[in-house]
Amino acid sequence: MIDAGHTGPDARLAVIGGGKIGEALLAGLVRQAGDGREFLVVERSPERAAELTARYGVGTTDLAGAAARARVLLLAVKPQDIDTLLAALGPYVTPEHLVVSVAAGVPTSRVEAALPAGTPVVRVMPNTPALVDAGMSVLSAGAHATEAHLDEAEALLLPVGQVRRVPESQQDAVTALSGSGPAYFFFLVEAMIDAGILLGLPRTVAADLIVQTAYGAAVMLRDSGEHPVQLREAVTSPGGTTIAAIRELERHGVRAALIAAIEAAHQRSVELGRTS
Ligand SMILES: NC(=O)C1=CN([C@@H]2O[C@H](COP(=O)(O)OP(=O)(O)OC[C@H]3O[C@@H](n4cnc5c(N)ncnc54)[C@H](OP(=O)(O)O)[C@@H]3O)[C@@H](O)[C@H]2O)C=CC1
Numbered sequence: 001m002i003d004a005g006h007t008g009p010d011a012r013l014a015v016i017g018g019g020k021i022g023e024a025l026l027a028g029l030v031r032q033a034g035d036g037r038e039f040l041v042v043e044r045s046p047e048r049a050a051e052l053t054a055r056y057g058v059g060t061t062d063l064a065g066a067a068a069r070a071r072v073l074l075l076a077v078k079p080q081d082i083d084t085l086l087a088a089l090g091p092y093v094t095p096e097h098l099v100v101s102v103a104a105g106v107p108t109s110r111v112e113a114a115l116p117a118g119t120p121v122v123r124v125m126p127n128t129p130a131l132v133d134a135g136m137s138v139l140s141a142g143a144h145a146t147e148a149h150l151d152e153a154e155a156l157l158l159p160v161g162q163v164r165r166v167p168e169s170q171q172d173a174v175t176a177l178s179g180s181g182p183a184y185f186f187f188l189v190e191a192m193i194d195a196g197i198l199l200g201l202p203r204t205v206a207a208d209l210i211v212q213t214a215y216g217a218a219v220m221l222r223d224s225g226e227h228p229v230q231l232r233e234a235v236t237s238p239g240g241t242t243i244a245a246i247r248e249l250e251r252h253g254v255r256a257a258l259i260a261a262i263e264a265a266h267q268r269s270v271e272l273g274r275t276s
């Protein structure tokens with residue numbers, strides 16, 4: 001579905017940068033809307049744009065077309081590409097648009113500086129579970145974004161998961177926790193499946209056991225109202241198997257490794273936010 005030179009906003013949203021997170025958000029939003037025609041994507045690679053159109057029925061356009069056809073522009077390019085994108089997009093943007101940036105680390109002030117004065121900008125840190133409507137999106141307002149703009153961004157993201165608001169000063173920490181967080185869990189699951197292989201289980205059996213265990217543990221964490229320590233203690237029988245495993249996790253410094261890893265992610269988010 002190629003842009004046919006429409007005039008006036010006729011799309012709910014244009015996603016600029018149809019990579020991993022752009023696709024995850026688009027996929028969830030299109031599924032909820034039941035129709036991809038309300039959405040546009042701008043991609044650097046025509047092959048990638050065609051792929052997204054084939055998968056989700058979304059329209060493809062260029063930056064001028066996106067700004068002409070959609071009032072809400074969602075920037076989902078890498079932080080390293082954001083300044084180049086903003087320089088190209090800026091001339092088409094007006095303060096009537098709402099610009100939503102998901103770029104890790106990039107402050108709203110840096111986005112605002114490249115756009116016409118008064119343009120509302122909302123910074124969002126989403127995560128890939130948006131693909132299965134279980135995302136966590138965390139919003140902060142830029143200098144010109146009102147409560148109504150935050151409400152609009154929240155309404156956009158609610159269909160694909162939970163939404164919270166934080167002061168922008170907390171966004172680098174959010175990025176390190178929920179933005180990158182799914183990767184930490186996938187990494188743990190990978191390692192646990194490897195352990196099953198070591199113990200002689202077929203890979204498919206090990207994967208089924210661990211994925212269902214991760215799912216069950218996540219539902220308990222969300223729904224039981226109990227602290228993670230209480231939930232862990234309930235599994236840890238005196239003189240049993242779990243405590244033998246926990247002792248090894250502590251001996252190998254897994255708790256400290258996770259804290260250091262998340263601190264490193266935070267530091268990287270801060271670095272990415274500095275103008276290159
Ligand atoms: N992946 C994730 O889980 C999350 C990512 N984010 C943030 O989302 C952003 C995108 O990350 P991710 O999806 O992982 O990265 P990807 O590299 O997968 O996606 C970025 C896409 O944007 C395209 N692109 C770059 N410049 C332009 C441009 N000027 N016009 C149109 N398209 C362009 C890229 O094309 P090309 O490949 O040719 O460069 C690529 O397809 C980052 O800022 C990241 O911090 C936030 C939360 C979670």
Ligand SMILES: O=C(O)[C@@H]1CCC=N1
Nearest residue numbers: 104175178179180181
């Ligand atoms: O790895 C990254 O930089 C992005 C931001 C959060 C998740 N992925």
